[in-house]
Amino acid sequence: xxxxxxKLTLFLYITATAGFLLFIIKQNKWLGLWSQRVLFGGFLIxxxxxxxxxxxxxxxxxxxxxxxxxxxxxxxxxAYIIFHIKFKITVLGSFIVPFTAFLMIISSTIxxxxxxxxxxxxxxxxxxxxxxxxxxxxxxxxACMAGIMYLIQERQIxxxxxxxxxxxxxxLNILDSLNYHAITYGFFLLTIGMxxxxxxxxxxxxxxxxxxxxxxxxxxxWLCYAALLHQRMAVGWRGRRSAIMSIGCFLVLIFTFVGVxxxxxxxxxxxxxxxxxxx
Amino acid sequence: MIKIVDIGMNHxxxxxxxxxxxxxxxxxxxxxxxxxxxxxxxxxxxxLSTCNRIEIIFTTDNExxxxxxxxxxxxxxxxxxxxxxxxxxxxxxxxxxIRHIFRVSSSLDSMIVGEPQILGQVKEAYRDAVKxxxxxxxxxxxxxxxxxxxxxxxxxxxxxxxxxxxxxxxVELARKIFGDLHGKRAMLIGAGEMAELAATYLLNNSLxxxxxxxxxxxxxxxxxxxxxxxxxxxxxxxxxxxxxxIVITSTASTDPVITYENVKKVMxxxxxxxxxxxxxxxxxxxxxxxxxxENIFVYDIDDLKGIVEQNIENRRxxxxxxERIVDEEVLKFSQWIKTLDIVPTIVSLQDKCExxxxxxxxxxxxxxxxxxxxxxxxxxxxxxxxxxxILNDPILFLKRKQDRKSRDTYLDxxxxxxxxxxxxGGESGRRSKSLHHRGTEDxx
Numbered sequence: 001x002x003x004x005x006x007k008l009t010l011f012l013y014i015t016a017t018a019g020f021l022l023f024i025i026k027q028n029k030w031l032g033l034w035s036q037r038v039l040f041g042g043f044l045i046x047x048x049x050x051x052x053x054x055x056x057x058x059x060x061x062x063x064x065x066x067x068x069x070x071x072x073x074x075x076x077x078x079a080y081i082i083f084h085i086k087f088k089i090t091v092l093g094s095f096i097v098p099f100t101a102f103l104m105i106i107s108s109t110i111x112x113x114x115x116x117x118x119x120x121x122x123x124x125x126x127x128x129x130x131x132x133x134x135x136x137x138x139x140x141x142x143a144c145m146a147g148i149m150y151l152i153q154e155r156q157i158x159x160x161x162x163x164x165x166x167x168x169x170x171x172l173n174i175l176d177s178l179n180y181h182a183i184t185y186g187f188f189l190l191t192i193g194m195x196x197x198x199x200x201x202x203x204x205x206x207x208x209x210x211x212x213x214x215x216x217x218x219x220x221x222w223l224c225y226a227a228l229l230h231q232r233m234a235v236g237w238r239g240r241r242s243a244i245m246s247i248g249c250f251l252v253l254i255f256t257f258v259g260v261x262x263x264x265x266x267x268x269x270x271x272x273x274x275x276x277x278x279x
Numbered sequence: 280m281i282k283i284v285d286i287g288m289n290h291x292x293x294x295x296x297x298x299x300x301x302x303x304x305x306x307x308x309x310x311x312x313x314x315x316x317x318x319x320x321x322x323x324x325x326x327l328s329t330c331n332r333i334e335i336i337f338t339t340d341n342e343x344x345x346x347x348x349x350x351x352x353x354x355x356x357x358x359x360x361x362x363x364x365x366x367x368x369x370x371x372x373x374x375x376x377i378r379h380i381f382r383v384s385s386s387l388d389s390m391i392v393g394e395p396q397i398l399g400q401v402k403e404a405y406r407d408a409v410k411x412x413x414x415x416x417x418x419x420x421x422x423x424x425x426x427x428x429x430x431x432x433x434x435x436x437x438x439x440x441x442x443x444x445x446x447x448x449x450v451e452l453a454r455k456i457f458g459d460l461h462g463k464r465a466m467l468i469g470a471g472e473m474a475e476l477a478a479t480y481l482l483n484n485s486l487x488x489x490x491x492x493x494x495x496x497x498x499x500x501x502x503x504x505x506x507x508x509x510x511x512x513x514x515x516x517x518x519x520x521x522x523x524x525i526v527i528t529s530t531a532s533t534d535p536v537i538t539y540e541n542v543k544k545v546m547x548x549x550x551x552x553x554x555x556x557x558x559x560x561x562x563x564x565x566x567x568x569x570x571x572x573e574n575i576f577v578y579d580i581d582d583l584k585g586i587v588e589q590n591i592e593n594r595r596x597x598x599x600x601x602e603r604i605v606d607e608e609v610l611k612f613s614q615w616i617k618t619l620d621i622v623p624t625i626v627s628l629q630d631k632c633e634x635x636x637x638x639x640x641x642x643x644x645x646x647x648x649x650x651x652x653x654x655x656x657x658x659x660x661x662x663x664x665x666x667x668x669i670l671n672d673p674i675l676f677l678k679r680k681q682d683r684k685s686r687d688t689y690l691d692x693x694x695x696x697x698x699x700x701x702x703x704g705g706e707s708g709r710r711s712k713s714l715h716h717r718g719t720e721d722x723x
Binding site: 160166241 | 441454458573574576578582
């Protein structure tokens with residue numbers, strides 16, 4: 001049952017991707033509306049799938065790389081839907097949805113692995129830690145896409161030869177504001193994710209901070225975004241620089257999310273979760 | 280057989296001097312409609328008269344004579360000789376006329392393709408004609424198809440999307456930088472005509488406040504009054520750069536009014552908020568290097584002209600798409616008009632009834648089970664003769680209307696009553712509603 005739901009989600013996300021790509025080419029409102037609906041349908045089925053996994057596993061389904069990617073994709077779509085309610089930028093979907101479909105495709109190619117659920121995963125703080133950290137990361141993905149869109153639009157206007165993107169992308173002001181809001185909310189959630197993470201570490205390992213590579217890199221990511229927010233608020237960075245930096249920060253985040261787990265040893269790595277090599 | 284005819288001239292076929300002579304102003308438009316409706320053989324008509332074109336649209340059973348009479352009337356009205364008039368006019372009939380009218384109202388035949396005024400002018404012409412009860416079944420439907428088609432083309436193609444005037448291109452750029460212009464502030468440096476026009480466009484897009492600096496203060500004050508702005512002196516420009524979002528320059532100064540160093544300094548104080556320079560001055564008033572500063576956008580007159588040219592080019596491409604939509608609609612309309620004749624209507628009426636009785640007979644027979652051949656034949660004959668008797672009077676009625684002026688009205692009525700055009704079923708209700716809706720749109 002859950003495999004069917006996963007495949008259906010994947011199918012709907014890919015369909016929505018095609019729809020959103022066609023939408024940005026054709027600029028047909030109808031296409032945008034329907035891509036949105038397909039995406040929303042996919043999101044609901046994805047949610048159902050995650051609930052089902054939660055009941056089967058007894059813990060939040062983000063314990064291995066396969067589940068993490070799928071959960072991250074879900075969180076990004078959730079963030080997109082929330083931001084769409086406020087900003088109503090449908091064309092954002094043309095940037096976000098292909099990325100999530102890509103994550104889902106990778107997730108689908110990874111074989112299912114057995115994970116051992118230890119009591120910690122069933123506690124109160126673990127789901128809070130995972131959900132806030134993932135949602136924060138997802139909102140940073142939105143900020144990054146807004147940054148990319150900003151840079152494209154800025155190039156269009158600066159070049160004095162506005163090309164096909166000029167009419168399709170929203171104004172610089174709106175993109176900058178989207179970028180700013182996303183970074184603020186993302187930062188807030190990431191901060192909560194890190195605090196709950198250290199509460200968890202205290203509970204299970206007896207210390208708030210263990211210098212685990214994931215922790216270190218999360219701190220680096222957090223500092224990057226903190227610097228960006230500071231520059232925005234205090235120094236008055238906006239527009240182009242803020243856009244570039246939010247893309248840079250997101251690359252660091254991606255490394256923290258994926259790279260650390262593969263390249264470095266630590267209790268956050270999926271291998272150790274599977275084998276439970278706890279320090 | 281009823282035919283649509285369009286006799287007209289436009290900006291391509293006739294010079295403005297000739298168009299002026301033929302132009303029907305408000306007063307003599309009524310006279311023209313009355314005169315055309317008085318011509319023998321003309322059943323319905325609409326007169327469209329704008330500064331770029333004159334179109335006399337009418338339906339007739341007698342194409343040749345009606346055409347001659349209309350041209351005679353135009354010649355008399357304008358005082359231009361027939362031959363001269365004919366050389367500057369086009370006469371389109373049948374599906375060519377339909378296509379032409381569709382293209383005109385969709386702004387494909389306009390001087391600037393995609394300009395939105397023409398549809399309003401067509402609506403106006405139609406309303407005037409309706410006052411004189413000049414249009415009827417055919418032209419009513421034609422005009423409603425025009426409205427539908429123009430809307431479809433506007434939404435499905437990009438023919439009226441991009442700006443094709445310099446002022447409008449500047450406004451479009453401003454909107455892509457600032458989004459909503461509400462509450463944004465602009466500064467005019469130099470009070471030339473072009474700058475004034477651009478400022479007016481900006482104000483129409485709910486710009487917040489406008490400051491005007493000019494070498495002669497009296498002109499600044501005068502323009503400020505006109506635009507509800509605030510006059511400032513030239514010395515204040517640099518200070519004001521801190522607080523404005525859009526700057527329009529159009530001075531005759533040979534040295535740049537806005538320099539790189541000036542703006543660079545100001546940007547710190549602005550906390551890097553975007554600033555948009557529209558430089559209409561020749562030679563340029565804003566140092567081109569200013570564009571290199573982050574979050575600053577400088578467009579000079581040539582840049583804006585470049586955009587306009589590119590947009591006009593894009594519109595031409597979109598127009599090709601629109602032509603295909605028109606082709607489709609012309610085909611549909613020509614087919615409909617062909618059915619608007621006695622014989623095809625009678626045939627489709629008979630066909631429809633035959634389909635009904637055959638279906639009912641089939642149902643009955645399947646309920647009765649196997650029946651001998653002759654009994655089936657009896658039933659068939661009965662069904663056939665009932666239908667024939669029922670249809671007898673309506674058919675005779677239609678035939679009697681063959682040569683009456685009201686023929687088309689009755690034909691249309693019969694076709695609707697028996698819903699003989701399944702595509703267009705219930706269309707009339709929708710049509711009148713949409714017309715009403717559009718009517719209110721216009722007054723806004």
